[in-house]
Amino acid sequence: MADVAIRFKDVDKWFGKLKVLSDINLAVVAGEVVVVCGPSGSGKSTLIRCVNGLEGIQGGDLIVLGESIVRPGVSMSGLRTRVGMVFQSFNLFPHMTVLQNITLAPVRVRGLGATEAEKTARALLERVRIPDKADHYPANLSGGQQQRVAIARALAMQPKIMLFDEPTSALDPEMINEVLDVMTDLAKDGMTMMVVTHEMGFARRVAHRVVFMDGGRVVEEATPEAFFATARSDRAKEFLSKILSH
Amino acid sequence: MNYQFKWSVLWSGQSGVWLLQGLITTVEISALAWVLAAALGILSGALRTVPWKPARALATAYVEFFRNVPLLVWMFFWYFGVPPLLPRAVQDWIFNHGAEFWAGMFALGVYHGARMSEVIRSGIQAIPRTQFEASVAMGLTTFQAYRLVIVPIALRLIVPPATSESLNLLKNSSVALTISVAELTFQTRQIETYTAKAIEALTAGTVIYLVLCVGIAAIMARVERRFAIPGLIARGG
Amino acid sequence: MKRMFSVVVAVAVALGLSLASSVGAQQDTLAKIKETGVLTIGTRTGSPPFAYVNKNNEWVGFSIDLVEMLVKPEVQKAVGKSIKIEKKESTPPTRIPLLSSNAVDLIAGTMTDTPQRREAVDFSLTFFYTGAQFLVKKGSPIKGVNDLAGKRVAAQQGATNAKIIREKYPQAQLREFPDQPAAFQALLQGQVDAYTNDGIQLYGLKAKAPKPDEWDVVGDFYSEEPYGMAMRKGDAKFKAAVDAGLKNGFESGKYFEIYEKWFGPKGELPYPMTPQVKAYLLKQIGK
Numbered sequence: 001m002a003d004v005a006i007r008f009k010d011v012d013k014w015f016g017k018l019k020v021l022s023d024i025n026l027a028v029v030a031g032e033v034v035v036v037c038g039p040s041g042s043g044k045s046t047l048i049r050c051v052n053g054l055e056g057i058q059g060g061d062l063i064v065l066g067e068s069i070v071r072p073g074v075s076m077s078g079l080r081t082r083v084g085m086v087f088q089s090f091n092l093f094p095h096m097t098v099l100q101n102i103t104l105a106p107v108r109v110r111g112l113g114a115t116e117a118e119k120t121a122r123a124l125l126e127r128v129r130i131p132d133k134a135d136h137y138p139a140n141l142s143g144g145q146q147q148r149v150a151i152a153r154a155l156a157m158q159p160k161i162m163l164f165d166e167p168t169s170a171l172d173p174e175m176i177n178e179v180l181d182v183m184t185d186l187a188k189d190g191m192t193m194m195v196v197t198h199e200m201g202f203a204r205r206v207a208h209r210v211v212f213m214d215g216g217r218v219v220e221e222a223t224p225e226a227f228f229a230t231a232r233s234d235r236a237k238e239f240l241s242k243i244l245s246h
Numbered sequence: 247m248n249y250q251f252k253w254s255v256l257w258s259g260q261s262g263v264w265l266l267q268g269l270i271t272t273v274e275i276s277a278l279a280w281v282l283a284a285a286l287g288i289l290s291g292a293l294r295t296v297p298w299k300p301a302r303a304l305a306t307a308y309v310e311f312f313r314n315v316p317l318l319v320w321m322f323f324w325y326f327g328v329p330p331l332l333p334r335a336v337q338d339w340i341f342n343h344g345a346e347f348w349a350g351m352f353a354l355g356v357y358h359g360a361r362m363s364e365v366i367r368s369g370i371q372a373i374p375r376t377q378f379e380a381s382v383a384m385g386l387t388t389f390q391a392y393r394l395v396i397v398p399i400a401l402r403l404i405v406p407p408a409t410s411e412s413l414n415l416l417k418n419s420s421v422a423l424t425i426s427v428a429e430l431t432f433q434t435r436q437i438e439t440y441t442a443k444a445i446e447a448l449t450a451g452t453v454i455y456l457v458l459c460v461g462i463a464a465i466m467a468r469v470e471r472r473f474a475i476p477g478l479i480a481r482g483g
Numbered sequence: 484m485k486r487m488f489s490v491v492v493a494v495a496v497a498l499g500l501s502l503a504s505s506v507g508a509q510q511d512t513l514a515k516i517k518e519t520g521v522l523t524i525g526t527r528t529g530s531p532p533f534a535y536v537n538k539n540n541e542w543v544g545f546s547i548d549l550v551e552m553l554v555k556p557e558v559q560k561a562v563g564k565s566i567k568i569e570k571k572e573s574t575p576p577t578r579i580p581l582l583s584s585n586a587v588d589l590i591a592g593t594m595t596d597t598p599q600r601r602e603a604v605d606f607s608l609t610f611f612y613t614g615a616q617f618l619v620k621k622g623s624p625i626k627g628v629n630d631l632a633g634k635r636v637a638a639q640q641g642a643t644n645a646k647i648i649r650e651k652y653p654q655a656q657l658r659e660f661p662d663q664p665a666a667f668q669a670l671l672q673g674q675v676d677a678y679t680n681d682g683i684q685l686y687g688l689k690a691k692a693p694k695p696d697e698w699d700v701v702g703d704f705y706s707e708e709p710y711g712m713a714m715r716k717g718d719a720k721f722k723a724a725v726d727a728g729l730k731n732g733f734e735s736g737k738y739f740e741i742y743e744k745w746f747g748p749k750g751e752l753p754y755p756m757t758p759q760v761k762a763y764l765l766k767q768i769g770k
Contacts, residue, residue: 054382087380089376109384109386137477140476322665325669435576439575441599442600
């Protein structure tokens with residue numbers, strides 16, 4: 001299993017006295033797209049925020065790209081250059097143009113020259129289908145455009161893994177697809193992805209595997225076909241009935 | 247009422263030169279102190295929000311210590327309290343080279359730095375925590391995230407309160423006359439001493455302070471518009 | 484923040500004046516005193532032995548005694564009734580505005596009678612005579628006003644002697660402080676090499692120093708500092724009453740008794756009167 005990108009081993013996490021992740025065991029192989037779903041408060045966002053160290057873990061081990069991230073002295077910023085993340089609330093930097101948002105980390109962290117970084121950035125904007133917005137400020141973009149810039153910004157670091165934390169939850173319905181399309185392209189290109197989302201259509205079409213969480217535990221994991229056809233647990237059934245009835 | 251106004255005292259004799267010298271000293275001491283206050287304010291204001299407790303404690307101690315003691319006391323502290331800690335020869339050298347000005351500048355800068363710190367901190371806390379997360383998630387270090395993202399956004403948010411704090415600094419520079427800094431208020435008193443025309447002298451001083459303050463406020467308003475974050479600050483421009 | 488207070492008072496007075504000037508009637512001080520039964524004086528709280536608050540929290544001093552014992556009887560005679568003395572604090576920056584705005588009627592503290600000030604106020608007969616000297620550390624190379632080149636000299640802002648140093652001895656590095664305690668502290672700690680003020684003030688400071696023996700008052704008077712009481716300009720009747728009070732004091736010897744009480748060997752600050760000073764004072768009444 002040389003190509004396991006992310007491995008959770010007996011991971012426990014507390015917020016103070018509240019246990020939010022219990023005994024997580026999960027492996028994501030390189031090139032795999034895993035959709036994490038579950039009711040709110042189930043721990044799914046916390047799960048992927050552990051992968052790039054935005055949340056620490058209190059028990060077990062978490063190995064990302066061959067390195068344990070709980071080992072003392074591990075470089076978090078080094079890890080984060082290899083793991084990109086896209087947030088629900090876009091989090092573009094409002095005082096920078098789209099281009100500056102995208103080139104910031106490549107220039108400041110990778111030490112890339114400005115011209116080269118800009119070239120890459122423009123190519124990425126092409127890829128997320130908004131090449132004409134390079135010099136706009138985030139406030140002048142629609143939500144869907146902002147989220148696509150956020151994806152381009154994460155990709156600019158050439159990550160091996162991409163984490164998506166409810167990337168379409170803050171979007172108006174008509175903009176959801178433009179973001180999902182970009183993510184689909186990315187999946188086709190072979191990116192390793194963990195995606196927290198309620199978009200079951202996306203899960204069905206793109207995911208290799210669906211992980212269902214509840215109460216801080218992984219309750220089920222299965223291929224999308226199996227998950228949607230024959231969810232085994234009652235909680236997954238209840239969740240699916242609610243979410244698919246929309 | 248037998249007070250006789252004699253406005254000519256303001257431009258006859260040396261009054262004009264004194265007012266000008268006072269104005270220059272006021273601007274010099276305020277500008278230097280402002281730079282110091284801004285640097286200390288940004289540093290300590292940022293430290294008060296970082297996810298590392300000892301840094302927060304240190305910055306909080308600085309702020310509470312310096313802003314809760316009157317400025318006059320700090321003037322005396324820097325002028326009378328600090329030099330004895332230095333070797334005698336160094337003391338003599340600084341006493342011959344404007345110790346009063348530098349003590350006043352430090353008093354003003356360090357005191358207002360503590361006040362500026364509060365302004366900066368409130369600016370940083372107005373920024374959603376996720377901006378910081380997004381920054382570090384890209385591989386920026388905490389320091390880079392503050393320097394490139396958090397502080398630049400905060401500075402744009404706090405222009406109005408920082409302006410009023412800057413005006414306070416300018417006005418408070420008059421306290422430096424207690425340690426013999428010949429700034430604007432000092433010079434207006436000088437004119438009063440020479441001419442016995444207190445009202446004219448005070449009026450001149452008041453008008454100059456007013457013009458300075460209005461000028462600074464106008465410049466800061468321009469700065470605010472120039473650096474406004476599109477969509478974040480909707481102020482008339 | 485006494486200083487801020489003085490500024491606030493001065494500004495407030497200035498604002499009040501601009502209003503008052505529209506109705507501005509010439510004030511007759513004696514008429515006002517007759518009406519109210521009160522003579523309000525502006526004086527100091529921290530200038531012993533002229534005017535200060537003593538250990539028993541009483542506001543006393545040489546200047547205050549002169550008003551109580553010499554000026555008051557004459558004013559009473561002039562208004563034909565018994566009056567009360569009320570005291571208000573006045574400082575160098577506030578005293579002239581306080582007078583102009585009628586907040587006080589007479590400044591009786593440590594105010595030097597100068598030609599410039601005479602343009603704004605009237606002065607009584609001189610009631611005390613001193614001159615500027617230097618307070619230095621014992622053994623200091625400064626022996627007088629001619630040894631100041633390159634030296635750091637503290638003075639009190641607004642004092643006549645600061646003006647003389649600035650104009651006539653520019654080689655000195657002048658440091659002006661708004662109040663005496665700060666200037667004296669600067670001398671004690673070595674921020675300055677000398678502190679110049681009226682000799683009488685310097686003797687007072689020396690006496691209060693932690694180790695009085697370490698300090699010397701040096702130099703001849705390089706300025707003349709005749710202290711007078713200040714009044715609103717052009718009120719001849721009131722000035723006549725004040726001067727008459729002082730004149731009676733000089734003639735009857737009562738003035739010298741009061742002097743002895745404060746400056747005699749057992750007084751608050753021993754400062755024997757020289758024959759020259761006595762002659763100067765008596766010359767004013769033609770003796």
